[in-house]
Amino acid sequence: MPDSTPDLKRLGVLGGGTMGSGIAQTALLSGIDVTLVDVDAGQLQRAQSTIQSGVDRLVSRERISAEQGSAAIAALTTFTDLESLAGSEGVIEAVSENIELKQSIFERLETVCADAAFIASNTSSLSIQEIAQRMSDPSRVIGLHYFNPAQVLPLVEVVVPLTASDEAVDAAWAFVEATGKTPVRVKDTPAFIVNRLLVPFCLSALRLWESGVATAEDIDRACQLGLGHSMGPLATADLVGLDVLLDVAESMQREIGDPNLSPPTILRRLVSAGRLGRKTGRGIFEHAG
Ligand SMILES: NC(=O)c1ccc[n+]([C@@H]2O[C@H](COP(=O)([O-])OP(=O)(O)OC[C@H]3O[C@@H](n4cnc5c(N)ncnc54)[C@H](O)[C@@H]3O)[C@@H](O)[C@H]2O)c1
Structure with a gap:
């Protein structure tokens, strides 16, 4: 208190x-x-x-x-x-x-x-x-x-x-x-500070995973151990909800017009498959319980 x-x-x-x-x-x-x-x-x-x-x-x-x-x-x-x-x-x-x-x-x-x-x-x-x-x-x-x-x-x-x-x-x-x-x-600007940085970061991590450069686990591990983040960008995306991330990325792209905000195909596919992250038990990762 x-x-x-x-x-x-x-x-x-x-x-x-x-x-x-x-x-x-x-x-x-x-x-x-x-x-x-x-x-x-x-x-x-x-x-x-x-x-x-x-x-x-x-x-x-x-x-x-x-x-x-x-x-x-x-x-x-x-x-x-x-x-x-x-x-x-x-x-x-x-x-x-x-x-x-x-x-x-x-x-x-x-x-x-x-x-x-x-x-x-x-x-x-x-x-x-x-x-x-x-x-x-x-x-x-x-x-x-x-x-x-x-x-x-x-x-x-x-x-x-x-x-x-x-x-x-x-x-x-x-x-x-x-x-x-x-x-x-x-x-008063789109996504303020944190989300303005977080959304393109999560999208870049998804692109890296989509292109097969590294596994989802290793991308997150690299950010946790190399950057000192408490949670990796892909686990964060699953926590936020992949549908929410897709909506926010699309609306930010409309307002800001930055190509880094373009949602990767894998994100659209996961959302249309109903793999929305923690809330559905499955997203980029499998979530127990
Ligand atoms: N959930 C998050 O992670 C998060 C983080 C930061 C900001 N926000 C923002 O906070 C706001 C609320 O999000 P949330 O996740 O708590 O949503 P929520 O759906 O959990 O709660 C919204 C509440 O608003 C009530 N409501 C709807 N119309 C109303 C009205 N006319 N008068 C009074 N209450 C009404 C609903 O009954 C509901 O209980 C949104 O603007 C969202 O963008 C959400």
Whole structure:
């Protein structure tokens, strides 16, 4: 848990899926009250039990006390209507990756969250400026791009569009630091920093494997032992999901036009064969269980 007490006391999180629940857990463990909103009540129940197990694990490993764990759980409230976010001092949106959906949500957040210092999107691939397009004043809108699992990985990319005010960026930056994460600043550009580097890296590794230069195991071993990476690019591709990698590569290629982003044939073939990686038990590698 971070040492300092955050200035922001009340965070709104919209979307209680993989990312929203992880972001909520991070804030709760920093002593922040979290209002979590999802249209799907079942998803809110799943998010609550995911957060509860995450907190229980920290208590059982003695990383936090039982009292801290109980206080974190007590500071979470869940709702299915967006209006419940009124009064939030900062908001993070983590709903499904759909520009129409995000634009309509941000239009509503502008009035519902009139007092929020920042209204952030956790989008991985959409333009922050475009997400804020229907708002009359987009100056509070920025990107806060967390990594999966958000409750574990320390990095947050702070994505700054041309329309953002310094006040909104400073408030979001201070919030990220107060929750024990490390922010890096990046312009509102396709794929930001990490994915902009990771996607062509994974595609190059796939091309190398496709051309028979080395086995998949040796390509990954070489990157782990020669570069000090904790996971090789092909195992990473299987973890991300080969269908997701293909979609992201295609959309980045449309926006950036870099030939290194052209998906290799082997990637298309694996996806059409239903070999999507860990989630289907088989991708580039076989995955047990
Ligand atoms: N999964 C990742 O690895 C990852 C990493 C970084 C960023 N992201 C981004 O985070 C966002 C969420 O991704 P995820 O993986 O958590 O998705 P997810 O599918 O797990 O969760 C999305 C949630 O949004 C909810 N939702 C849909 N419409 C809504 C609405 N109108 N109001 C409230 N809730 C609504 C859904 O019910 C669902 O629970 C996306 O923008 C994605 O690009 C994902």
